[in-house]
Amino acid sequence: MYLVANIETEICAATSCKLCTQYCPEANTILYDNEAGQDKGFKYGAAYVAVDRCKGCAQCVWVCDNMAKHNAIKMEMIDQIGDTALTENVTYGEKTSSAVLANPVRGQG
Amino acid sequence: MSLDYVKFTPGFGKFMPKEYRDMVEHGPFGKKVSVSQVGTFKEILEEHPMCAGCAMTLFIRLAMVAFPNPEDTITVGTAGCGRLAISQAAIPFVYGNYGDQNGVASGLTRGLRLRFGDRPKDVVVMAGDGGMADIGFAQTLHSWFRKEKFTTIMLDNEVYGNTGGQESGMTNRNQVLKMAPLGKKFEKMDMLGMAKVSGCAYVATVVPNNPRRVESVIKKAVLVAREIGPSYIQAYTSCNIEYAIPTDKVMEDAKTVENDRYKFSEYITDEAKEYLSQLYGYKEYLPKPAAAVEKQ
Numbered sequence: 395m396y397l398v399a400n401i402e403t404e405i406c407a408a409t410s411c412k413l414c415t416q417y418c419p420e421a422n423t424i425l426y427d428n429e430a431g432q433d434k435g436f437k438y439g440a441a442y443v444a445v446d447r448c449k450g451c452a453q454c455v456w457v458c459d460n461m462a463k464h465n466a467i468k469m470e471m472i473d474q475i476g477d478t479a480l481t482e483n484v485t486y487g488e489k490t491s492s493a494v495l496a497n498p499v500r501g502q503g
Numbered sequence: 504m505s506l507d508y509v510k511f512t513p514g515f516g517k518f519m520p521k522e523y524r525d526m527v528e529h530g531p532f533g534k535k536v537s538v539s540q541v542g543t544f545k546e547i548l549e550e551h552p553m554c555a556g557c558a559m560t561l562f563i564r565l566a567m568v569a570f571p572n573p574e575d576t577i578t579v580g581t582a583g584c585g586r587l588a589i590s591q592a593a594i595p596f597v598y599g600n601y602g603d604q605n606g607v608a609s610g611l612t613r614g615l616r617l618r619f620g621d622r623p624k625d626v627v628v629m630a631g632d633g634g635m636a637d638i639g640f641a642q643t644l645h646s647w648f649r650k651e652k653f654t655t656i657m658l659d660n661e662v663y664g665n666t667g668g669q670e671s672g673m674t675n676r677n678q679v680l681k682m683a684p685l686g687k688k689f690e691k692m693d694m695l696g697m698a699k700v701s702g703c704a705y706v707a708t709v710v711p712n713n714p715r716r717v718e719s720v721i722k723k724a725v726l727v728a729r730e731i732g733p734s735y736i737q738a739y740t741s742c743n744i745e746y747a748i749p750t751d752k753v754m755e756d757a758k759t760v761e762n763d764r765y766k767f768s769e770y771i772t773d774e775a776k777e778y779l780s781q782l783y784g785y786k787e788y789l790p791k792p793a794a795a796v797e798k799q
Contacts, residue, residue, distance in 0.1 A: 415542035416714040417754060419560040421549065421567070426542030441542060451556025452751035460755070482521055486529035490543050 397469040398448040398498075399424070399455065400478070403440045405466035407431030410438035413462045414454040422481070423447040424454060428490040439490070444481045445472065445498045473499050506533050506574050509593070522549060526593050532574040538565060538718040547573055551591040553584060556750025558757055559658050559740035562711040563588045563629065566656065569721035570594075576625040576725075577615075579608040581639065583631035584665050584742075585658045602639030604630045605646040605655060612653045623729045626653035632673035633663050636692050640672075647701035647733045654728040656721075656736045657694065664742035675764075680745060698735040699770055705734035706770040712757040716767060726782060727775045739765040 401414070407430055418424040428439035450469065458467040479493035509532045511519060516527075525545040526532075536544055548567045553560045563585060570576045579597045580586035581604040590596045599607035608628045615624040635643050635657045643655065661678070663669040668681035672692040679686045698706045705727040707720045717738070724734035741748055741756055748756045761767070771779075771788075780788035 412539065412542065416538055416565075417561065417712075419553075419555075419557055419564060421546040421564050424542060428543075447550060449555035451753070453556050453561075453753055456751045456754055484525075486525055486543070486545055489540070491529075 395471045395473050397450045397452075398445045398472050398475065399443045399450070399452065399467050400470045400475055401441050401443060401454075402466045402468070403431050403442070404434065404436075405464055406440035407434070407436035407438065409462070409464050409466075410440065411462045411464065412441065413457050414467060415441055417457045417461075418454055419451065420447050420449060425479070425484060425491045425493070427492045429492065442479050442493060444479050444484055444493070445475065446480050509533075509574055530593065531568070536568065538568055538714045541568060547593040548588065549591045549593070551588040553588050554744055556743055556753050557584070557740075558711055558743070558753050559585055559660060560588050562658065562717065562738050562740045565711060565714050565717040566627075566629070566721050567592055567594075569718040570625065570627070571722050571725055572623065572625060575623060576627060577611060579604050579611065579626060579628045579630075581630045581634040582665070583634050583658070584660070585629055585631055589629050602634055603642060604628050604634060604639055605651075606642040608653045608655075609646050609649065609651045612651055616652075625725050625729065627656065627725065628653060629656045629658060631664075631671075632657055632659045632661060633671045636672040636694055644697060644701055647698060647703055647735070650702055650732045652728050652730070652732060654721075654724045654734045654736070656724075656738060658740045659737055660740050660742040660745075661691075662742050662745045664745050668745040694735075694737060695768070695770075698733075702732065703735045703770075704728075704732040704772045704775040706737075706768075707735075708737045708739070708765060708768045710739045710757050710761040710765050710767070712754050712761060713767075720769070723771075723779065723785075726779065727771070731772070731775045731778050 415424045424441050426441050430440040455467045458464050477495035483494045529545045548564050577595045578589050580589045581599045582601045608626050612626045659673050661674045670683040670687045674687045676690050677686045705724050709720050724736050728734045743753050776788040779785040
């Protein structure tokens with residue numbers, strides 16, 4: 395198993411700095427959903443990780459902890475992360491993207 | 504090379520891979536996108552085999568987002584780490600033999616201008632410090648002296664990262680590397696100085712720990728190269744393998760190096776300033792009010 399980034403939606407939606415999306419070295423990996431957290435009353439949405447593209451470098455963790463100072467991103471084992479975004483479940487809309495969450499390790503036995 | 508080719512053949516759309524469909528429907532082609540919008544549209548860079556946490560990858564990604572007209576852009580590269588990512592994008596990539604990239608780009612630019620005339624087609628060379636300052640040095644400098652109208656971007660990781668850590672012309676003096684155990688004996692080459700002497704209209708240094716600045720610099724360089732003359736960007740893109748930087752400390756290192764020896768610098772000729780001032784979003788290059796009054 396290996397580590398991937400996991401973004402805490404509630405902390406992210408409260409601030410929505412979008413720094414991690416800009417600093418991730420991988421393209422189309424940290425995406426942004428304008429409607430995430432709206433059911434909990436947050437206004438601006440939150441970032442999420444398409445874990446099948448994440449290489450686990452943890453640059454986003456450093457950026458979130460030290461530049462944004464929000465501490466919203468943690469590195470977690472792929473099999474302990476729960477349901478999360480995969481590239482095949484991501485849909486792009488007008489100025490936003492969203493993903494139907496799925497188990498990233500299904501079908502691996 | 505145009506919006507016409509970034510679309511489905513009628514009837515085949517549903518058979519294309521998801522990434523391709525996303526690119527056609529939600530890619531940046533024909534739209535204005537900026538670095539602050541990443542994560543909400545499909546980027547032209549795809550998955551690639553570069554190392555986790557590589558600052559060069561981050562720079563290439565930001566550069567691809569910043570291209571003013573990605574549908575009318577061709578990238579040229581050569582051997583080195585960078586081409587592993589640059590070639591995995593939804594825009595044409597031309598691979599020059601090692602060191603030939605600026606020669607190839609010269610011919611390409613001239614050919615495109617003959618073929619397409621006044622429609623801007625941007626050629627952007629992205630190569631490493633070895634391909635540009637060592638082995639391709641002659642071709643790089645000659646393309647600048649000939650005032651070839653394309654953008655040259657050096658991905659400066661200060662080492663031959665792809666071949667095990669030999670010193671390059673851009674390595675700093677006394678730097679000890681795996682294949683340079685006694686340390687480098689000479690100073691880092693002053694490519695910025697040479698770019699200015701050889702007539703580049705726009706020269707800048709940048710570090711990818713400021714994405715908006717990277718975007719602004721790339722846009723200016725590509726626009727200046729369309730009309731005025733060659734432009735050169737030197738970007739510090741650390742090699743976290745050869746310099747043993749932990750992947751989560753790459754941006755910390757970029758910040759340290761930026762404060763130390765890679766401060767942001769920008770050189771722009773008066774002609775290029777005048778050209779940019781006529782474009783949308785470059786008011787800072789408009790003549791000062793006093794000068795405007797004199798003209799009247």
